[in-house]
Amino acid sequence: MDALHAVRARGITKCFGDVVALDGVDLDVTRGQIHGLVGPNGAGKTTLLGLLLGLAVPDGGELEILDVPVGRAFAAPDGVAGFVDGPGLYPSLTARQNLTALAELRGRQARTAGIDDVLEQVGLTDVANDRTRGFSLGMRQRLGLAAALLTRPRLLVLDEPSNGLDPAGKRHVHGVLNRLAADGTSVVLSSHRMDDLEALCSEVTILATGRVVFSGPLGKLAAESRELDYRVRTSDPEAARRLADGTDGIRIADDTGRQTRDADVLVVRALVPALDDLVARLVTSGVALRELAPVVSPLEAAFLALTEVQETSR
Numbered sequence: 127m128d129a130l131h132a133v134r135a136r137g138i139t140k141c142f143g144d145v146v147a148l149d150g151v152d153l154d155v156t157r158g159q160i161h162g163l164v165g166p167n168g169a170g171k172t173t174l175l176g177l178l179l180g181l182a183v184p185d186g187g188e189l190e191i192l193d194v195p196v197g198r199a200f201a202a203p204d205g206v207a208g209f210v211d212g213p214g215l216y217p218s219l220t221a222r223q224n225l226t227a228l229a230e231l232r233g234r235q236a237r238t239a240g241i242d243d244v245l246e247q248v249g250l251t252d253v254a255n256d257r258t259r260g261f262s263l264g265m266r267q268r269l270g271l272a273a274a275l276l277t278r279p280r281l282l283v284l285d286e287p288s289n290g291l292d293p294a295g296k297r298h299v300h301g302v303l304n305r306l307a308a309d310g311t312s313v314v315l316s317s318h319r320m321d322d323l324e325a326l327c328s329e330v331t332i333l334a335t336g337r338v339v340f341s342g343p344l345g346k347l348a349a350e351s352r353e354l355d356y357r358v359r360t361s362d363p364e365a366a367r368r369l370a371d372g373t374d375g376i377r378i379a380d381d382t383g384r385q386t387r388d389a390d391v392l393v394v395r396a397l398v399p400a401l402d403d404l405v406a407r408l409v410t411s412g413v414a415l416r417e418l419a420p421v422v423s424p425l426e427a428a429f430l431a432l433t434e435v436q437e438t439s440r
């Protein structure tokens with residue numbers, strides 16, 4: 127296998143009875159990359175993450191993780207850590223005791239990071255001696271991440287790691303993941319949060335009903351986007367509307383008032399070159415441009431377009 131890859135999957139299939147959870151999935155994750163999995167409920171994200179963690183084996187296809195072909199026996203691949211469906215914790219133990227138990231289970235020979243260090247990294251130092259029974263969802267998620275960090279993984283696999291995180295918790299988690307990636311650890315995570323994926327991931331794979339409908343850099347997804355709706359706030363909304371009406375490739379969205387609830391904002395649907403023309407015309411007409419932003423992000427727009435096509439062709 128190419129040594130630059132942490133994951134290389136080709137034609138992976140996985141069924142549960144009659145349900146085809148994964149249907150010929152290819153996935154490439156390079157070393158040091160944060161790779162996002164996104165898709166509607168039931169798309170197969172958790173199933174795929176479970177295969178990477180060795181919780182199940184594929185029914186068909188080829189899967190190589192950290193240079194090692196995955197066989198037909200259940201086994202957590204060496205160097206891989208993470209969780210799906212929330213981390214497994216002992217509720218009657220404190221955060222520190224949970225991590226100590228895990229370190230003991232791994233044995234003295236295993237590469238193990240310092241418990242205080244990983245607690246600090248995820249921002250749980252202050253509650254290290256509290257029982258996890260009383261932990262919020264966000265705190266449990268962070269402790270699960272600390273448990274994974276304890277093993278000093280080369281591939282970290284996380285199912286919805288941002289679930290339940292407050293802004294400070296999210297900042298901690300993003301910081302941890304970015305530092306790991308900078309040090310060469312690969313991260314594969316699923317999320318329904320487009321803002322998280324855009325902030326963290328250099329590449330995403332969009333799954334719909336067990337199939338890959340897009341995989342690649344976020345920039346490519348944006349470039350491939352069809353027309354997007356943009357909010358245009360100007361100093362003279364009426365003049366802006368007239369100019370938009372007269373610009374080739376620009377359509378004024380019908381539901382302007384409902385979408386924006388703001389009379390100063392016009393919503394136009396356009397490709398980027400037509401939008402450039404409109405901006406130039408506004409400026410030469412003496413209309414000040416105060417805000418220009420997509421109504422939904424390019425990732426969200428592509429996600430909706432690609433997964434709608436898949437859903438309607440079922």
Ligand SMILES: Nc1ncnc2c1ncn2[C@@H]1O[C@H](COP(=O)(O)OP(=O)(O)OP(=O)(O)O)[C@@H](O)[C@H]1O
Nearest residue numbers: 142145146147165166167168169170171172173174
């Ligand atoms: N253990 C199982 N037994 C039976 N069916 C399963 C099992 N695990 C997953 N499935 C089915 O496989 C499909 C993919 O499920 P999966 O949990 O991987 O989707 P997902 O993309 O993670 O969804 P969500 O966003 O809701 O978490 C679904 O149709 C699901 O019902």
